[in-house]
Amino acid sequence: MQSTTFSSVTFLFLTTFLSHSFAFDPNAVSHTSKSALLSSIKEGNEKFLIYFYTKFEECPKCKELMPLFQEAAGYLDNLEDHKIRSYKMAVKLPEYGVVNFPQLVFFDGKVPFRYDNPDDYQPDDIVDWIEEAKETPIPELNDETFEHLTQASSGSTTGDWLILFSNSKRPECMKPLLPDIATVAARLRRRKNIATLCTASNPKTAKRFGFDPETHCAKVLL
Numbered sequence: 001m002q003s004t005t006f007s008s009v010t011f012l013f014l015t016t017f018l019s020h021s022f023a024f025d026p027n028a029v030s031h032t033s034k035s036a037l038l039s040s041i042k043e044g045n046e047k048f049l050i051y052f053y054t055k056f057e058e059c060p061k062c063k064e065l066m067p068l069f070q071e072a073a074g075y076l077d078n079l080e081d082h083k084i085r086s087y088k089m090a091v092k093l094p095e096y097g098v099v100n101f102p103q104l105v106f107f108d109g110k111v112p113f114r115y116d117n118p119d120d121y122q123p124d125d126i127v128d129w130i131e132e133a134k135e136t137p138i139p140e141l142n143d144e145t146f147e148h149l150t151q152a153s154s155g156s157t158t159g160d161w162l163i164l165f166s167n168s169k170r171p172e173c174m175k176p177l178l179p180d181i182a183t184v185a186a187r188l189r190r191r192k193n194i195a196t197l198c199t200a201s202n203p204k205t206a207k208r209f210g211f212d213p214e215t216h217c218a219k220v221l222l
Helices: 002-021 034-043 060-079 123-134 146-150 171-187 203-208
Strands: 047-052 084-089 103-108 111-114 161-166 193-198 218-221
Touching: 034 047, 034 084, 034 103, 047 060, 060 084, 060 123, 103 123, 111 123, 111 171, 123 171, 146 193, 161 171, 171 193, 171 218
Parallel strands: 047 084, 161 193
Antiparallel strands: 047 103, 103 111, 161 218
């Protein structure tokens, strides 16, 4: 009888301890504002992981995934020595294609990467995705470098290319597509070359592919 009582008390204690130890703290990661984020992106000197969400009663998935995001943010603080700053943001960011919730976007300077497994935020997977993104160059091609780098007219000797032809002078054309293009680049980093080209600034190459430099918005070609 004593053994049973002891076991029950021990179980109750452990259950209570664990529930308090690992309770979700909604304030574990700070909020940032849209204006502050856009200002930092414009400067292009910092790295951010942003969790976009809305009211939990309107978005049960936002509530479900936030603890996993915060766990990943904690891992990053330790791994990166606070060089990647994590924030929550309770508004959309259509400038970079964030038009629904929840979303997870990593900004490496001015380059955004959208997390591509939106239904399963495993902290280890998020950290691995960020490490891949950090090592992923996304070159900006131009009229002078396009042929040399892609070997388009002589046969592809530098590997396969996926290129976003877009007017970077029109924010609604290039920026909303960049998060997905960048994550494709990260996932295919060792198999395919991913790049962008501004059709407004590079009319020679734009016309070569049938794009009007003055009116073209965006198209991806493989």
